[in-house]
Amino acid sequence: MNRPANFKTTFLVIFLSFSIGQVFAQLNSCDSLRLFLKSHNLSEGRKVIFRTLNHQPSQGSCFYQTALEIYDSSLVKSPSNTLLKDSIFKILNLWSVINNSCEVLNEEAKRYYLYKKDDKHYKDDICPYLRTSFLNCQTAQFSPESILSLNECFLISTYNREETQYSCKLEEKIWLYLNNHQQLTGNPEWKIFKNRVRNALLTCPFITCAKLDSLFVNEIESQDLKAIKQLNSILSQKNCIANKLYAATAEKILIAEPSFNGLYNFGITSNKNGSLTKAYSSFIKAEKLAPSKQQKSLCFLRIAELLEVQKNYEKAKEFAQIAIENDPDNQESFVFLAHLFAKADSICTLKSLEKAALYILIANNYKKGGLIAESNNYYQKSDIDNLIKKGTITKGQKTLIECFIKEEILLTK
Numbered sequence: 001m002n003r004p005a006n007f008k009t010t011f012l013v014i015f016l017s018f019s020i021g022q023v024f025a026q027l028n029s030c031d032s033l034r035l036f037l038k039s040h041n042l043s044e045g046r047k048v049i050f051r052t053l054n055h056q057p058s059q060g061s062c063f064y065q066t067a068l069e070i071y072d073s074s075l076v077k078s079p080s081n082t083l084l085k086d087s088i089f090k091i092l093n094l095w096s097v098i099n100n101s102c103e104v105l106n107e108e109a110k111r112y113y114l115y116k117k118d119d120k121h122y123k124d125d126i127c128p129y130l131r132t133s134f135l136n137c138q139t140a141q142f143s144p145e146s147i148l149s150l151n152e153c154f155l156i157s158t159y160n161r162e163e164t165q166y167s168c169k170l171e172e173k174i175w176l177y178l179n180n181h182q183q184l185t186g187n188p189e190w191k192i193f194k195n196r197v198r199n200a201l202l203t204c205p206f207i208t209c210a211k212l213d214s215l216f217v218n219e220i221e222s223q224d225l226k227a228i229k230q231l232n233s234i235l236s237q238k239n240c241i242a243n244k245l246y247a248a249t250a251e252k253i254l255i256a257e258p259s260f261n262g263l264y265n266f267g268i269t270s271n272k273n274g275s276l277t278k279a280y281s282s283f284i285k286a287e288k289l290a291p292s293k294q295q296k297s298l299c300f301l302r303i304a305e306l307l308e309v310q311k312n313y314e315k316a317k318e319f320a321q322i323a324i325e326n327d328p329d330n331q332e333s334f335v336f337l338a339h340l341f342a343k344a345d346s347i348c349t350l351k352s353l354e355k356a357a358l359y360i361l362i363a364n365n366y367k368k369g370g371l372i373a374e375s376n377n378y379y380q381k382s383d384i385d386n387l388i389k390k391g392t393i394t395k396g397q398k399t400l401i402e403c404f405i406k407e408e409i410l411l412t413k
Helices: 008-015 020-026 030-039 042-055 057-072 080-096 102-117 120-134 144-154 164-179 183-188 188-202 210-223 225-237 246-257 260-272 278-291 291-310 313-326 331-342 352-368 371-382 384-390
Strands: 398-401 408-409
Touching: 042 384, 144 164, 144 188, 164 188, 164 210, 164 313, 188 210, 188 225, 210 225, 210 246, 246 260, 246 278, 246 291, 260 278, 260 291, 278 291, 291 313, 313 331, 331 352, 352 371, 352 384, 352 408
Parallel strands: none
Antiparallel strands: 398 408
């Protein structure tokens, strides 16, 4: 950076007029600093500011306010413009590590928003400092004007997010501020701003499903259908379908626009989230809208699975059999029945022949479901060949299995 032509002369004058100790002594108060800057070359004043700041950091407030006055003066349009700006924002940067930096930056952000937001040069200078420093401040320290200045500086639509993860954290803080100041968002400008922050957060690649849940789950009621669909789509793309937020958006969409696929998928999601009642209701409604017997069969099978979880085994068996009636080729239904009947081994009190019949029944269902190894395993457990050989039973004999199964089973393979 080139120094002004009269730099050497000015420096010599200052050096002869003041020893370093005298300069420091003169700068013990803000008034003396202002007098010094008014009576001396600005470039040399910059040197004194930085030199003194290193020894007396408590003077930062005075330095900063004085620098702003210089910036706002006509002097800033002089050839030393670059040097002045460099001075001002280096001071700001140094002062930001001193006590009260958040308060200072709040004031500067407010000043920027109210008076300087159309000044492109000032924006280029101040925004990096605002961005860096606000992330380190508590949300409660933000003023409304400070928040709006951040909108001007670096939200996703206007800021080149090379440090995306850093920016996501900042946008999260802004979002929390807005949610704690709902009275602001009635204003059209704030409403637009909040939507921008919302979209920036939703598209942040570093934000987790759990974080989206905590940030947006209470926003669902206030969103229109278009916004809810957008949120649902983004959650699906991020593979957040097992989260409460996804379930809440899906439910809102289904209330407005019920469909088989929507209801069926919502039932799956609700089941994963532990909302069995919602899942059951969704599958019942989906079955009524199912365009084919195969899709009806899927609904009945999902209902059977829910009933099994609730230990209503008789009803679970009933719905699984209805699923098979609608789609006899659905192997999943047979596998479910085999799995369901296996519970009878520990739940029911079975006699030896009933147990043999139970194992035959399980083996048959696994075979229909295409699980041959499991089928052979249960057939061997039945020991049916040995029982026939011993004469304990005869070929073609049937045995009634009590408990929730209540079926008469032929004791042959």
